[in-house]
Amino acid sequence: MSNSLLILPGDGIGPEVMAEVRKVIDWFGARRGIAFDVSEDLVGGCAYDAHGTPLTDAAMEKAQSVDAVLLGAVGGPKYDKLDFSVKPERGLLRLRKEMDLFSNLRPAVCFDALADFSSLKKEVIGGLDIMIVRELTSGVYFGEPRGVFKEGNERVGINTQRYTEGEIARVARSAFELARARNNKVCSMEKANVMESGILWRDVVQEIHDAEYPDVELSHMYADAGGMQLVRWPKQFDVIVTDNLFGDMLSDVAAMLTGSLGMLPSASLGAPMANGRPKALYEPVHGSAPDIMGTGKANPIACILSFGMALRYSFGKGEEADLLERAIDKVLADGVRTADLMQAGDKTPATTAEMGDAIVAAL
């Protein structure tokens, strides 16, 4: 089977970290004989600059036809004043929606070598390994009606949280499947005490559990309490499943707990395509970080690990993904550090490119 990959470097540090991923892809081609059919396109602010839209129809079509999309990051202050409909984020949201990538996997893992970087105590986050499964194609991100309207003399801002039973069921299944391959525990989070959409969420997750995954341990938590518990004792969790908006917040909190923000990848998966592979988009959890753009301070590991997730989930190359992860472990153990991983007393940091080279060398 051929391996087609669409690369969308995007804005800010996106192109810088993606250049390092290219080195890794080339290595797998040259040394492991895994040929990738790589194409590249624009998304976000740079697409708007070139074409007046954050994602062209042509790029959208390409994304639909490849085995995997790898995205850097979108957005930046330069685009803050743009109309809502052409903001950089709309490009990313269009990809998620039209590819129907309903299951967003966001691991929050604390790397041993980096436990000191967390603002949390080492005993609280050392060895942490949880997986947040966020619903990604529905909820308040996409519900209608939406907009800013005039009512009499006043402006009114409206968004709609909307979930169907089927949308909840499919992401719940994906969380239960993941849990079976991990520690068999799922915690579902919503605000069923104040939102009816949360009541439906809780009911459907429970029904899918009882009918199809009775072997998995399931609990429910209000999302505010969930945020608290993530801070208090995150190791109580294995898999967390939650909606689009709560997932946005909770996964960011969880990522920051680990101290490894520049290290965390994510996968957004949809239904299987004709060739059996799922529709898939991979991207680092970190954003476009315009403040450090062009300084060589960006850490390419999150994006390289996102490619690692693509190896595992899209290309059936679990062994190669393991190899890549081990190479990164080795580089970190050897003390190679980008600027975000420096501690007082450390010598000069490795640049983005030096980190990429070190990882290729370790491979």
Add this chain to the structure above:
Amino acid sequence: MSNSLLILPGDGIGPEVMAEVRKVIDWFGARRGIAFDVSEDLVGGCAYDAHGTPLTDAAMEKAQSVDAVLLGAVGGPKYDKLDFSVKPERGLLRLRKEMDLFSNLRPAVCFDALADFSSLKKEVIGGLDIMIVRELTSGVYFGEPRGVFKEGNERVGINTQRYTEGEIARVARSAFELARARNNKVCSMEKANVMESGILWRDVVQEIHDAEYPDVELSHMYADAGGMQLVRWPKQFDVIVTDNLFGDMLSDVAAMLTGSLGMLPSASLGAPMANGRPKALYEPVHGSAPDIMGTGKANPIACILSFGMALRYSFGKGEEADLLERAIDKVLADGVRTADLMQAGDKTPATTAEMGDAIVAAL
């Protein structure tokens, strides 16, 4: 002026911590000659048990007519299966909505004596003192349409996020006012990158700032990044202003950061009444904690400090509020600790009642 106070102990540990507040109220009456006209009623699950509704109309009327309402906590597993319309939480939400308590003040303060209880490093949270101002009467908590509906064969859960310009403006003003009395910095949080209601939120906060509070330093942050930054370096904030749902999550995360969850009070304020005092409800940030109900493990300090906020904001007794806070500091410095504040090696904890007595003695 008379001082009328309605006490609603509620469910779980609510009545236990409220019993200790009563001692403090009595002390101010006997020793300081500040007479309170105290009445008591039911809210939450206990009101449902007695009357089939989480808040009777009579109790609602009483709440409307007093200077301040002091609430313990509502909810518990016993009521999980109740219909949405009579859940314990509906009683609290009815109070907030009908009293029009639009500005919810949630301080996140780290008490020196307790800095070790945080899961965060001491240097990250030592001396922390931020104030979260949460909009409390609108947004997705109250927007229509809402409910679980049948669409064809499928259930659909719907809630509506809805903010008017006026609703945003008034809570923004309350945040700017507070900032002027603190460190003059406000950070407003929303998801303007994906929600139109967030765009309106950002615009209105900026407009009120520019027109009425140009002297206050204002910044804007996406709510997910805000959650991250709260974990990374919370001391960067002074006042945070945000909507009902984001405020629910962010204030819980902020409260947990401090390690002082059993210590944090809150105030929910509305417009001034005929006597010049604002409509007001005070309650601890912690919940009903059914797991420790009846064990003497509950910490009454959050509820006592909530009464302290009432002294300050409703009864114009700032000096007495200071006195009460100093008494609590002293008790903590003396090493009196309820179960939630114990560390390995500590002797037996003080009970809820012993903590209350110690605070009265310190007064």
